[in-house]
Structures are given as C-alpha cells and as structure tokens.
Amino acid sequence: MTRYRHIDGWRYPDGVRLAVNFTLDFDAQLFRRVLGEPALELAQGEFGGRTGIWRLLELFHRHRIGLTIFTPGRIAELYPASLREAARCGFEIANHMWEHRVPPEPDLEWDHLRKTTTALEAISGRPPVGTRSHHRRSSLVRDGYVYTSSGAADEIPYYVTDGDATVLNLPFHYALDDAMYFHFGWVASENAGQRLEDCDAVHDVFLAHFEGLYADGKYMNICVHDFVSGRGMRVRMLDRLITEMKQRPGVWFPTCETVARYCLEQFPPGPGR
C-alpha cells in the first residue's frame, strides 16, 4: 500500500517565496512510437527533437534559470547533440523511462531503468537522481534515485513510500502541462475531444496558478514538451511568462534536484510511520 508523508512547517531558504521548476519532457517521437501512431504524428514529435529542443535550451539559457530535462534513455541515441548541449548549459538531465514506457515484467523494468541511468550518465557525466515515470519505487531507490515528479497529492513536495522504499515527490499537476492544451489527440484521445488552445489563454492559466502558489508560498512545476512548446509562438509565450515571474521578489528558479536536496536536508523523511 502506498503511503504519503506531507511536510510540516514548510519554508524556503531566506528571501525565497516560491520555487518554480521548469521541467522539459524531452521525448520527441518516442511516446508516439510506443502508442503506434501514424507517420506524420511521429514527424510532429520529430519536430521537437530537430527544432523545438534547441529553441527551448536557448530560452532557458538566456534567462539564466534552472531547467530539468526529463528524457528517455533512447533520446541519447536519437538526439545526443542536444542533450550534450543541455549538460553543457548546466541543466539537469533526469530520467523519463527508456523508451517512454515502464515494462510490467520486473526483470525488464530493471533492465530499462539501468539502461536509462547508464545512457544519461554517459551524456551528463553523473547519474540522474530524479525521474518522471512510474518505475517501482523499490527499483528507483535501488538505482540511486531520490525524487520523482508525477502526481500532486500536495501543493508542496512530499514523501511517498512503497514497502520500505521512500522517495520525495515534486508535485506535477496536469493543469501546468502544455500538452493538455496544445496537443491534438493527446495519448490517443478521441477526435471529438479536441479543443486546441492558443498561447494567450494558456499563459493566463499558468500565470493565475503562479499567483495563487506565490501568494501561499507553495511550489510550482511547469511541464513543457519539446514538440509542443518548442513551436515558435509558444517559446515567445514562455519568454513573456518567465519575464513576468522574474519581476516578483523571491521567485527561485532552481533545478528539481536542487529543490529535492533542499527538502531531503531540511525536511528529512524520518522513520516510516
């Protein structure tokens, strides 16, 4: 049974009011391939690997803010140059499965996890410590991972325990995921369910959540995709959003790992209960 431990007495380092983690799920065409989507859907994913990723790296580098790239291990074989550039910029490279699926077979699941850890370490020079995936928590702990980022059982980081494996979770909410607004047919959804949004509408949603989380000193994790937010008009929207966020005092833009290390040090999970 999965158990949750919420953090009591949540506070940031002096001078910080809100941590904003920008997270980039860089999976290009891999998820489309796993879903068996047609050629021109894969090509829309390929846009992210050829074009979108470079624009996003440039955007976050120019703003001198932290970025965590959750990426499947196989991206290291498909688009190694962009991952090397991300590492050179000082961005965090974290686990997003091997080929954007977690096999149900325990041996194969472990094999995929090890392959991904090895592939990403070969790019960045250090093993990843975070993941956005549904790998078993016992496997994650065994392979040295300390945090996940999926699901939102709180508005601030919290601990999740399965058996004797505990990891920190940095809450990820679908309301802050670009694909929910901009991707036609997300995860093979029905044609009649599509309502494609424009940048201004989504900017306003993101900014309203920022205002709410900032007012209460919570935590914000914005998820963007290379093939979604790497489109020119959306890069410009993010540029505007980041600029507006930076104008508020006490907004901290670290990587996910930095937030995770802070939590583990200041609010350790303690003994299980």
Add this chain to the structure above:
Amino acid sequence: MPWKDRYTTSDERTLDRIAWPEGAPCALVVTVDLSPACGPDGITPKELEAEDTEYGMHVGIPRLLDTFARHRVSATFATPAIVAETWPTQIREIAARGHEVAAHGERHEDPNRLERAEEQRRIARTTERFARIAGVRPHGWYSLPRPGDRYAGGQVSPHTIDLLIGAGYEYFGNGCADDIPYYWVTDAATRRALLAMPYYPHFDDQFFLMFPAPGKGSGLERPAPLRANWIGELDAARTFGRCLAITVHPHLVAWGGRLGLLEDVLAQATSEPRAWNATAIGCARWFTSAYPAATSLRLEPSIWKDHAGSLS
C-alpha cells in the same frame, strides 16, 4: 539497418538563420485545401453534392481569390483529381490568377489503405488527369488530414514519399517535422529525399471552425484561438526567421465573418517587415536552390542500436 529507421525522417538538427529572399524576416505560404470533408476512402459522389462543397466551389473560391488579389498574396490550391475534373473552370481560373494548383490525391484517400502498386497507379493517373485539365502537371502532392481523422497530421504510407520522388514530384505539401521546408529522407544510404513543406494542424482552419462536426459537442466555433495562432506564429516566424504555413478551406474560412480572420493575418503578414510570400512550389524551388540537400542535409552516422526488450 537504415539510419534511425521508423523514428526519424530527416537530419538531427534543423537549419538556423534562413536568409529569405528580398531580405524578408520570414516566409508566408498559404495552402487552400479543395477537398470536401470525407472519409479515409476519399471523396464519394455524396460529398461532391454536399451544400458545403457547393458553397466552397461557387462562393468560397471567388471570395478567397478576391482576398488574395487585394493582399497580393499567391496561394497553393491542394486539389483532389476528382474535384479538378468536376470543376475544371474553377481550376483554370485559379491557375490563371497566378496561383499554384497541386495534387491532393486522386480523391483525398488514405494511401495506407492501398497496396504499393495501386498507390503508384493512382499517383500516375492523378498526375496525368491534372495535366489534361490545367495544361501543366502538378509539382507538389498533399495528403492533408480530414476533420474526422483520429490524428491531425495527414497520412502517408510507407511508400508515398518514395513513389512521389519516382513520379517527378518536387515537394510533399504537409511535412510535420519542421517549421521551414526540410528534406524527407527515404533512404539514408543513397540520400534519396524529397523536400517537405511545413504543416501544423494548429494553423489549419478545419480544427477551429465548427470542429468537431456539428452534433459532436458544443462550443465548436472557435475563431479566437485560430486567429491567435496565426498572428502569434507570424510574430514568431519573424523572430526566428521561419515559414508561416497556414491551411484554409473555401467552405470554412470564406463564409460570413470568418473571412476577417484570413484578412487579418494576410494584412499583418504583408505589412512591414513583410513576410516573403510564395506559392509552395515557388518556396520549394527557392529553398532547394538556396539550401540544396547536397550541402544542407546533414545526416549524422547512426549510433542507434537494437536492444533486446525494446521496440526496434
């Protein structure tokens, strides 16, 4: 194993800093899809007789031609062969006004439903039927999405691009892997490739104007996000030096107040700093000459491996 086969269709990284003609900051390509809404087997007599089709061919096209003339914009009309044969006068008028007529399948059918030999026969037949009607063969081939399709990028079979190269086509109209023209590689070893023109469903009117079809929900008429996408991407194309490629349908965008959406984006694109406008073939030929595959297509050696327990 071919280079990243079944994952990638082009090189690893796009071309940056495109130097468009006339010192323009970006390009504008307008595609008019002359296919009525149809199913994956393509247009049937029922769709040719529909009110929407009648509107598009007799009222929508003249309105679009006037709009293009007022803004001095050239467009490409992606036309199924059966539509060209049913309305040859319109096709000749479009060509006479300086626009491009490109092929859009024999009847806008999904080529995945055809054997390779049948797909090849249909491409040959379509090419020849256009030559008879318009006096020249088409240089570009489209396979755009239909409003009822589950996916919004259009359809190519595993053979389509290769067959189009064999049939002498110069570009494929709806490539989805870039926002400028790019080379779609069919064989990495021989560098066999066809230029693909950019397409993105968010710039296609059919996904915003009574979409999904009436009877499938409410709040279906959404001009605001369509306008915001066109104008927003035009601004972005200027910033990043890219090609804004929009797709419209005469039975959709020409009707009533919707025409104002198109008027707005054309007016903004043709104000300073002006986008360079060309038909798809005009843009394709310029790009192929300025950025030939021999020097611009940079295929990296593959480090892609087959792994036990992974998709290949």
